[in-house]
Amino acid sequence: DFKRAITEVTPSFGSTDNQFESYAENGIINYGPVFDKLLQSGNAFVEQVKKSNRTPMMSVLLSGRPGCGKSSLAATLAKSSEFPFTRIISPNDLLGYNESAKASKITKVFEDSYKSPMSCVVVDEIERLIEYVPIGPRFSNLILQTLAVLFKRTPPKGRKLLVIATTSNPDILKDMDIMDCFATVLSVPSISTAKEFQTVCFELGFTQKEASEAASFFTSPITIKQIIMIVEMARQEEGNFIDNFKMCLEDFNIRNF
Amino acid sequence: DFKRAITEVTPSFGSTDNQFESYAENGIINYGPVFDKLLQSGNAFVEQVKKSNRTPMMSVLLSGRPGCGKSSLAATLAKSSEFPFTRIISPNDLLGYNESAKASKITKVFEDSYKSPMSCVVVDEIERLIEYVPIGPRFSNLILQTLAVLFKRTPPKGRKLLVIATTSNPDILKDMDIMDCFATVLSVPSISTAKEFQTVCFELGFTQKEASEAASFFTSPITIKQIIMIVEMARQEEGNFIDNFKMCLEDFNIRNF
Amino acid sequence: DFKRAITEVTPSFGSTDNQFESYAENGIINYGPVFDKLLQSGNAFVEQVKKSNRTPMMSVLLSGRPGCGKSSLAATLAKSSEFPFTRIISPNDLLGYNESAKASKITKVFEDSYKSPMSCVVVDEIERLIEYVPIGPRFSNLILQTLAVLFKRTPPKGRKLLVIATTSNPDILKDMDIMDCFATVLSVPSISTAKEFQTVCFELGFTQKEASEAASFFTSPITIKQIIMIVEMARQEEGNFIDNFKMCLEDFNIRNF
Amino acid sequence: DFKRAITEVTPSFGSTDNQFESYAENGIINYGPVFDKLLQSGNAFVEQVKKSNRTPMMSVLLSGRPGCGKSSLAATLAKSSEFPFTRIISPNDLLGYNESAKASKITKVFEDSYKSPMSCVVVDEIERLIEYVPIGPRFSNLILQTLAVLFKRTPPKGRKLLVIATTSNPDILKDMDIMDCFATVLSVPSISTAKEFQTVCFELGFTQKEASEAASFFTSPITIKQIIMIVEMARQEEGNFIDNFKMCLEDFNIRNF
Amino acid sequence: DFKRAITEVTPSFGSTDNQFESYAENGIINYGPVFDKLLQSGNAFVEQVKKSNRTPMMSVLLSGRPGCGKSSLAATLAKSSEFPFTRIISPNDLLGYNESAKASKITKVFEDSYKSPMSCVVVDEIERLIEYVPIGPRFSNLILQTLAVLFKRTPPKGRKLLVIATTSNPDILKDMDIMDCFATVLSVPSISTAKEFQTVCFELGFTQKEASEAASFFTSPITIKQIIMIVEMARQEEGNFIDNFKMCLEDFNIRNF
Amino acid sequence: DFKRAITEVTPSFGSTDNQFESYAENGIINYGPVFDKLLQSGNAFVEQVKKSNRTPMMSVLLSGRPGCGKSSLAATLAKSSEFPFTRIISPNDLLGYNESAKASKITKVFEDSYKSPMSCVVVDEIERLIEYVPIGPRFSNLILQTLAVLFKRTPPKGRKLLVIATTSNPDILKDMDIMDCFATVLSVPSISTAKEFQTVCFELGFTQKEASEAASFFTSPITIKQIIMIVEMARQEEGNFIDNFKMCLEDFNIRNF
Numbered sequence A, B, C, D, E, F: 001d002f003k004r005a006i007t008e009v010t011p012s013f014g015s016t017d018n019q020f021e022s023y024a025e026n027g028i029i030n031y032g033p034v035f036d037k038l039l040q041s042g043n044a045f046v047e048q049v050k051k052s053n054r055t056p057m058m059s060v061l062l063s064g065r066p067g068c069g070k071s072s073l074a075a076t077l078a079k080s081s082e083f084p085f086t087r088i089i090s091p092n093d094l095l096g097y098n099e100s101a102k103a104s105k106i107t108k109v110f111e112d113s114y115k116s117p118m119s120c121v122v123v124d125e126i127e128r129l130i131e132y133v134p135i136g137p138r139f140s141n142l143i144l145q146t147l148a149v150l151f152k153r154t155p156p157k158g159r160k161l162l163v164i165a166t167t168s169n170p171d172i173l174k175d176m177d178i179m180d181c182f183a184t185v186l187s188v189p190s191i192s193t194a195k196e197f198q199t200v201c202f203e204l205g206f207t208q209k210e211a212s213e214a215a216s217f218f219t220s221p222i223t224i225k226q227i228i229m230i231v232e233m234a235r236q237e238e239g240n241f242i243d244n245f246k247m248c249l250e251d252f253n254i255r256n257f
């Protein structure tokens, strides 16, 4: 029937590496100091949960516009934590469940995490999990309330838990009064300088010369995901690649603004 | 009982040609360079999905006013892709199902597509699929959320998927915050010049002379679907055909503006 | 139990003449050129569906204030089409069904129509069928969406269908974005001149002299249905009939404006 | 259990006199020409339905503020019609039924009426029947739509039906777009002159002298129901009756304005 | 399970004295002429129902701010009526029932009352019974409609009924259009003068001297319930009682304004 | 299945000490006179319920911003009351129950409390219990109404009950008209002076010198919970602890304002 299992929580604890396969499909590009800083903060939270007894539980929010790399970063942090229990709760895996089944599945992941000494749970795309749409606005209050409790609830004595949640829409989370659930919020930026743009292009297979020419086309912030899409579009066209890239980038800028 | 099967998804993969029969019932008229460009863009997306490994999944939106030819164009692109799995999800085939059955049927088509190495899924008339009405406004958030996930969800490793969706109402999709699901949006225009108008008339069986006289009646953008309706009305009337056509066109312009 | 059958759709195709009995109960009065033109347009649509292959399906909307004669006109057109399958979908026959049963009954009539080579379906009082009330506003979106699909869905190859829908409230149909479903909209007017008023009175049994005196009382547009009601009220009163008629008409005008 | 039968519709047709017992509990006082005119209009409708073949069905609305005597008047007209089938549909009898059971009970009364050659159905307190409350506003759209159809639906050939509905809130009926269902609206006034006030007092047992003294206290429109309440309050007090009456009337005016 | 019986309605008629035990827990203090007048009005209604044949049914509303003594007064009037059937319908007894069970329980009490020749039913805290909350606003329209009918429905011939309802929020009852259900509204005031304040203090066990000193602290209207709370708080503190009382009263005034 | 038992109410009465374990996880720091006063008021309510016969039932509300220590204080007061029956009703324990099950569980705790001569019930995070979200706003009116009754309902004769409720959002409780349920409201403040800040730091393990240096960084009110989080973040960083602390505090202030 129309139900698909959420990423199965195996009875024995421990990370399920293959769950991370579908994240960061195009790899992680270290595009400069801004990204370095971000990774460092993320890793510090992992350390704090590991070592501090006063904060055995922490919830952190990654926010940034669509495609900026939130899911990829969250998955990368969770994986590199090497905690015995790591899970990703994603709308992709919850399609076909009604709101109460979703709330139940989500709760189950957290309660499983309480059985491991050290856990990391990624809660990806909060607004999609709560089925948010700005018209109305509508959303599942059941799922929202469930998350609001889970983001704050301390695990049993001696257990530790890091929660990494992602959102493209931090304003509505503020309007929903659930920002207080998070110890802190990290902004995941777009590619915002010609320098970063050049690095990304180079990492995507441009020659040094192509990358530096490409950098001169940079006009406004753009996500890595969008750059990848534009590069691949340009590769379909006949003729000079860099010219095509320039044209595709311009087309993109016109369509989106 | 009151249920009708969605265009049956055959257990073996591959396109079901007869599904396309009811689209572009009046054929495709190449009315000039604007249409050429449109077709070319559409075909480039097909190529990109076929070849690029970084973008194994793409969702494209065709938008334009009612009757401008979105469904016909989408069906034509899907058919000419010659992908082994091609399907059209249309409100016509979902009449009589409740919102959860609709969401389930839609999901099923996508999950079937994941089993084919290369697939193209047309999602026709999003606003009708989500049962949108501007008063309220009301719509099925369940179907909307399902589409929002499916338009972005990457198929399993090695599988490729092109999604072509259509809408007459891109503004409400923007209001619903699902435009980010699409890699790009193509506008399907109306017939907007006397030259295009003349070509369409000629292709609809006017003599060269009639067509060029007709072109002189052109005042404001009109869709091919509307031109066809007006031509057929004119054919019912007695007397000079071109005079009748002129009168019917004037009547139409008065009634619609 | 509390269910009443919709006008039964007989297994064999063909019109069910007695269904039309309860329409135009007071006959059709040809009150002048305006009505002539209306009838002629209606008949042209019948012809177009019969003959054109490019427009095997057409939906036409009759709009006008309550009592102006929409239902009577629609029924008259359907009957005179002499199509083998003619049906009226009316709120009168759907009392006691819930919204999903109504949607199902309506769909059934259309699907039955697809089995006949040539069909005419009257959809009477759209706003009542969708259970519309301006406060809220509220209405059955299920029935609305069903109609929106049915008004546009092409019948199978070789089948032809004329849909004649009626409404007293075209503005809300516009607000609901379903006007595009109709190829055209015909306005059914009220009795708007003293001349028309005189003709109607004469046809209702006034002597020539009474009718021409009555015409002098005409002040503002009024429907035939209202004229009939006023005439019958006047007939209850004692004394001079024309004086009574004048008084009743004045009373009516005061109460309604 | 928690269901009470609506005034039972006996299988054989004909009026059930005892149903009228609980109406006009304090009798009908003819308080002057205004009331005479009202009764006369009511009776004319009865005659019209009896005699006219062009208007075999009529719906009339009685409107007026709470306590002005709408229910009493409607019941009186129905009873005096001496039609073989007369019924009152009242919220008092529908307590404990859900909205769909109410709609069903109401429809049943009308369908029973269609079996009698001549019927009169009183529909008392429309806004209470539809469970209307101004906050929201909320009401049963199911019951409203049912009434909207029943108020207009012609009975089968040869059957005649007079519907008398009552409301304290004609404005919301207008907002709900159901005023067009009624052939006409009769306003039931309050006691609006000192003369009428005097007549009512006299009929309630005042001496001629008391009644004429009472008339001098009259300041603003008041319903017979309210006068009765005030008279009875005054009767509880010790001391001079007319003085007590004056005081109670003043108290009432203060509390209500 | 989660259901608690409403104050049981015994099969035999007659008052159930112990039901009144939990009302007026701190007794009734006659704090002056204002209270005298109130009691007198209440008793007059009891007499009217007993004696008048024209008003065998009366509904009276007690309104006043929280804690002013509405429930205590209503219970006291009902008890002192010595009617064979007296009941209190209170939200305290309806916890755990859903809205339809509540409506049913409430109706049952009224229908039981119709079997007694003379009855008094207290309907305590209407806004809580209808589950009213100003945000939205939300409330049970089912319970509201049930009350609206019951407050007006005349009992069968020869039966008499006094209904005493209470509310802290008469404005919303006006907004809900149910004020017309009541023959009259009595305002239950707060303690509004130093004199009344002194009397209440004295009756609560202050010495004459303490009471008259306390009176000098009086600044703004306060309910007896609040005075009792403050007195008891003051009794917990060490040191001079009157000083403590003054301080607690000041604290209270600061916190509440 | 997806249900978790609320903190089990043992059949025999008496406090369940381990229920308090998960509260005040970081202990209670007496950070100065403001906190002293708060504790003292809390204890006075305990005494009043114990001793006064006129106020055998009291509901008190603790309000303050997230993390200020409301839950810890409420649990501490309840525990130190040494009443034979003490319970905490917390959203943490009600995850997975639907609104009606929650209302039932909550009612059960109160009804159990009525069986003990002396009870204290903590109702933690009212807005989370009622599933409040400001968008809409939405909340469970069922749970709200249940609480509104329980906060005011007097226990049976001879039983005593202290209710301590907590909220971060007293404004919405006011908007919901349930503030009148509480005898009084206590504000739980944040750390608001450099002096208090210094005390807290010292109690968290700073040396006297570090604490006094830390005090100089104090700029604006902050909760103990936030201070703890910042201290623990600082402990993860390499280098001088006080410098890290300063930086983390500054980061925090920037992110939050």
Ligand SMILES: Nc1ncnc2c1ncn2[C@@H]1O[C@H](COP(=O)(O)OP(=O)(O)OP(=O)(O)O)[C@@H](O)[C@H]1O
Residues within 6 Å of the ligand: A023, A024, A025, A026, A027, A028, A029, A030, A031, A035, A064, A065, A066, A067, A068, A069, A070, A071, A072, A073, A125, A168, A224, A225
């Ligand atoms: N430094 C980086 N950080 C994040 N993603 C990166 C980075 N470098 C490359 N990528 C690639 O960029 C893409 C980021 O997509 P991702 O789905 O993580 O974005 P997102 O912010 O979660 O988008 P959405 O809002 O649509 O969920 C991935 O393909 C990933 O492999």
Ligand SMILES: Nc1ncnc2c1ncn2[C@@H]1O[C@H](COP(=O)(O)OP(=O)(O)OP(=O)(O)O)[C@@H](O)[C@H]1O
Residues within 6 Å of the ligand: B023, B024, B025, B026, B027, B028, B029, B030, B031, B035, B064, B065, B066, B067, B068, B069, B070, B071, B072, B073, B125, B168, B224, B225
């Ligand atoms: N170049 C063209 N592109 C699209 N349609 C064409 C073209 N030339 C002719 N047509 C005809 O025009 C009509 C377009 O109708 P179609 O249903 O595709 O429009 P649509 O935009 O999907 O309308 P709707 O918004 O009502 O769904 C079809 O009959 C099709 O055969």
Ligand SMILES: Nc1ncnc2c1ncn2[C@@H]1O[C@H](COP(=O)(O)OP(=O)(O)OP(=O)(O)O)[C@@H](O)[C@H]1O
Residues within 6 Å of the ligand: C023, C024, C025, C026, C027, C028, C029, C030, C031, C035, C064, C065, C066, C067, C068, C069, C070, C071, C072, C073, C125, C168, C224, C225
């Ligand atoms: N030329 C005419 N066109 C339509 N109706 C006519 C005409 N002449 C007479 N009539 C009579 O006028 C009445 C029109 O009523 P009808 O129910 O058709 O109006 P309607 O517009 O459908 O009203 P409603 O909005 O209430 O449904 C009928 O009794 C019909 O017999």
Ligand SMILES: Nc1ncnc2c1ncn2[C@@H]1O[C@H](COP(=O)(O)OP(=O)(O)OP(=O)(O)O)[C@@H](O)[C@H]1O
Residues within 6 Å of the ligand: D023, D024, D025, D026, D027, D028, D029, D030, D031, D035, D064, D065, D066, D067, D068, D069, D070, D071, D072, D073, D125, D168, D224, D225
């Ligand atoms: N001429 C009269 N017309 C109507 N009622 C009269 C008249 N004379 C006396 N009465 C008495 O006045 C009272 C009118 O009450 P009734 O219930 O009919 O009013 P209503 O308008 O239906 O009130 P509500 O709006 O509350 O339903 C009855 O007791 C009736 O006996």
Ligand SMILES: Nc1ncnc2c1ncn2[C@@H]1O[C@H](COP(=O)(O)OP(=O)(O)OP(=O)(O)O)[C@@H](O)[C@H]1O
Residues within 6 Å of the ligand: E023, E024, E025, E026, E027, E028, E029, E030, E031, E035, E064, E065, E066, E067, E068, E069, E070, E071, E072, E073, E125, E168, E224, E225
């Ligand atoms: N004269 C009086 N009238 C009413 N109550 C009095 C009087 N004298 C003392 N009391 C006491 O005052 C308190 C009034 O509380 P009560 O519950 O009746 O108020 P209420 O208005 O119903 O409050 P709420 O709005 O909270 O329901 C009771 O304890 C009652 O014993």
Ligand SMILES: Nc1ncnc2c1ncn2[C@@H]1O[C@H](COP(=O)(O)OP(=O)(O)OP(=O)(O)O)[C@@H](O)[C@H]1O
Residues within 6 Å of the ligand: F023, F024, F025, F026, F027, F028, F029, F030, F031, F035, F064, F065, F066, F067, F068, F069, F070, F071, F072, F073, F125, F168, F224, F225
């Ligand atoms: N004097 C104090 N009062 C309260 N809490 C204190 C105090 N001193 C230290 N703490 C600690 O501060 C923290 C307060 O957290 P607590 O959960 O009680 O806050 P809260 O106001 O209930 O927060 P929330 O609004 O998120 O529920 C606890 O870790 C507690 O141990």
Ligand SMILES: [Mg+2]
Residues within 6 Å of the ligand: A070, A071, A072, A124, A125, A166
């Ligand atoms: Mg993502």
Ligand SMILES: [Mg+2]
Residues within 6 Å of the ligand: B070, B071, B072, B124, B125, B166
């Ligand atoms: Mg289309």
Ligand SMILES: [Mg+2]
Residues within 6 Å of the ligand: C070, C071, C072, C124, C125, C166
């Ligand atoms: Mg009609």
Ligand SMILES: [Mg+2]
Residues within 6 Å of the ligand: D070, D071, D072, D124, D125, D166
């Ligand atoms: Mg009435």
Ligand SMILES: [Mg+2]
Residues within 6 Å of the ligand: E070, E071, E072, E124, E125, E166
């Ligand atoms: Mg009370």
Ligand SMILES: [Mg+2]
Residues within 6 Å of the ligand: F070, F071, F072, F124, F125, F166
């Ligand atoms: Mg707390």
